[in-house]
Amino acid sequence: MRSSSIRSIRRSELSQATFEAVVRFGIRGTTLEKVGEIAGVSKGVVLHHFKDKSSLLAAVFRRSNTLLSESVVELYRHAESPYERLWAIIVSNFHETIYNRRVCQAWVSLISETPHNKQCQRIQIANNARIRSNLLNELKHFLGPEDAKLAARLLGVLIDGIWVRSGSLSEPVESKLAIGEAEYAIMKLLPNDAKSIAKHKAARARMETIAGIALGSKAFRDRSIQN
Known part of the structure; x- marks a missing residue:
């Protein structure tokens, strides 16, 4: 049991070291040495x-996707309505603990590896399916079945697109700007009467506040791929 625990810790340390190497040297420059x-x-x-x-x-790819999944689960624990659960997904994907320049740049390097790495392909396919499923579970409260499926796919593409853009440019990565872009899309895809808009804004504000506490805590940051 102890041997298994030590092995797990060592693999985690090496995954983190690989992430740091990708940040410093890119995929091509990252070597086992x-x-x-x-x-x-x-x-x-x-x-x-x-x-x-x-x-x-x-392993790095799996670790980064696991952290994103854990952040969604953490915010889900505090969400009390479909509005808040939808915003838990959005906010968790763009909270500054995870969504920052170093992580975005490394993620772009890693994603470029997927066409050539079957393990990474499987991990990314599973991750995309998880995000789409999470979104669909909440969007079905606002839209019909077919529209909910399309909206889930489009929001998933938008999330990926914001990450790719942020990792490809040298400009500062701003969490609130990314969340605001997602909000703009949500307001176009979902019912946007005055009552609905007010509920979305309240849900976003509450999830951002909770994320600042839960995802910004030292315990969560210590698990983050940015440290």
Whole structure:
């Protein structure tokens, strides 16, 4: 049991070191030697836990997607209506603990690897399906079945697009701007009468406040891929 725990910790440390290497050197410049140097271990230790660079990159990919999933779950715990659960998804994807320049740039490098890495492909397909499912579960409270499916797909594409743009440019990454762009799309896709708009704005404000406490806590930041 202890051996398994130590192995898990070491793999997590190496995943973090790989993420740091991708931030510094990009995918092409990331080597097992550099990962070992950042982690303070030899290349042999890296190979003991991951058979090759491809497996290591897949582990980083899985870790980053797991963190996003955990942030949604954390905000879901406090959401009390379909409005708040919808905004829990949006806010968790763009909270500054996760959505920042270093993470966005590394994520763009990692996503470029997916056409050439079947492990990363499987992880990303599963992640896309999870986000779409989460969105659909809430959107069905506002739209008919077919419209809800289309809206879930479009919002999922928008989330990915904002991340790609933010990771591709050298401009500062602003959480509130990204959430505001998502809000604009939501107001166009969903009923936008005065009562609905007021409920959306209240839900967004509450989820952002809770995210500042829950996702901004030291405990959550210590698990974040930015540290």
